[in-house]
Amino acid sequence: MEYTLFTKLAAEFVGTAVLMVFGNGAVANAELKNTKGYHAGWLNIAMGYGFGVMFPVLMFGGVSGAHINPAMTLAQAVNGMFPWNEVLPYIIAQLLGAVAGQLIVYVTYLPHYKDTDDAEAILGTFCTTDAHNDRVNYFLNEFFGTFMLVLGALCCLSLPWGKANPAAASIVVGFIVWGLVTSMGGPTGPGLNPARDLMPRLLHAILPIPNKGDSRWGEAWIPVVAPIAGAIVGAFLFKVLFA
Template sequence: MEYSFATKLAAEFIGTAIMVILGNGAVANVDLTGTKGEHGGWILISLGYGAGVMIPALIFGGISGNHINPAFTLGLAFSGLFPWNEVLPYITVQLLGAFCGQAVVVLAYKPHYNMTTDPQKILGTFATIDATSSRFNGFVNEFVGSFILIFSALGITKAPFFHDHNDLGTAHLALGFLVMTLVASLGGPTGPALNPARDFSPRLLHFLLPLKNKGNSNWGYAWVPIVAPITAGIAAVFLYKHVFM
C-alpha cells in the first residue's frame, strides 16, 4: 500500500512523540522525586527507550520508514537513499514530535518536577548531559553510539534474511533491543541522545518552561548531540551502502 506524504509526516510526528514519551518518561520515573519508580536504575531507562523505538517501528516502519531521527534521515539522503525534497519536512515533524512528546512527559510528571530540587536531574529528563564535563568525550560517545545505531538499523531492515522470509516485523522488533542495548552499554557518559530531535526539542522546552528548580539548559553542550549523530549517520549509511548493498 502506498501512503500519502502527509500520512508519512504524521507517522514521523507521532512516532517521534511516542519515542520521547516512553524514553524520557522512563528517565523521569527514575530520577524525579517521589515517583513510584524513583531510583529504579539504568535498566528501567534502557527498557523505556528500547520500547520507545520498537513500538513506533512496529507501527510506522511500513508507512514512513520510521526514521524518527534527523541523523538517519540526513544519512540516507546523503547516500542517495532518501529524496532531498522530503528531508526538511521529515526533520520538521520529528522536531515537533519530540517537543510535543516532552510536553506530555512534563504534564504527566508535573507534581514530581515540583518536588525535585536537583537541577541536573530535572534537565536529565529533558536532554542529555555530559557526565565528565568533557565535550570531546561526549562527542566520541555520541558518535560511536549513533554510528552503531544507524549502521545496525539500516543493516537489520535491509538484511536479506528478513526480506527473504518476508519478516520485516521481526526486524523492527529487533530495533528495540538494539536501542535498549545501546543505552545500557553506552549510556553512562552522556545519556545518550543518538538523535538530534530527541535532545534539541526537549532542551528547548526546558528552556521555555518556568519549572521550579530547573537551573540552566546547558546550551553550551547542545551542539554535541546534534553534530555527532548527524556526522555518524552520514558515515554509517555511506559505509553500509558501499560495502553491503
C-alpha cells in the same frame, strides 16, 4: 502501498512523540522525586528507550520508514537512500513530534517536577549531558553510538531476512537501542538523535520548572552534530558493504 507525504509526516510526528514518551518518560520515572519508579535505575531507562524505538518502527516502518530521527533521515539522503525533497518535511515533523512527546512527559510528571530540587535530575529528563564534563568525550560518544545505531538498524531492516520479516527486524532494532543505552549510555545518556535532545532542551529552557537550573546551551550543538556525522558514516558503510 504508497502513502501520501502527509501520512508519512504524520507517522514521523507520532513516532517521534512515542519515542519521547517512552524514553524520557522512563528517565522522569527514575529520576524525579516521589514517583513510583524513583531510583529504578539505568536498566529501567534503557528499556524505556528500547521500547520507545521498537514500537514506532513496528507501527510506522511500513508507512514512513519510521526514521523518527533527523540524523537517520539526513544520513540516508546523503547516501542516496532517501529523496532530498522529503528531508526538510521529515525533520520538521520529527522536531514537532519531539516537542509533543516531551510535553506529555512534562504534564504527566508535573507534581514530581515540583517536588524535585536536583537540577541535574530535572535536566536529564529533557536532554543529554556529559557525565565527565568533557566535550570531546561527549562528541565521540554521540558519534559512535549513532554510528552503531544506524548501521545496525539499516542492516536489520534492509537485508533479506529483515525485509522478509519486518516485525522481527523492528523488534531487533529496539533491542539495539536497549543495548546501546546499557553499553554506551554511561557518558552522555545517550541521545543518538538531534530531535530527542534539541527540542526537549528548548522546552527545559522555557517551561516554568522550579529548581531546573541551566539548560547548558553551550554544549547543545554536540548532540545535534555528532549524531548526524555518526549516522552519515554508518549509512555509508552499510551502503558500501552490505546494500
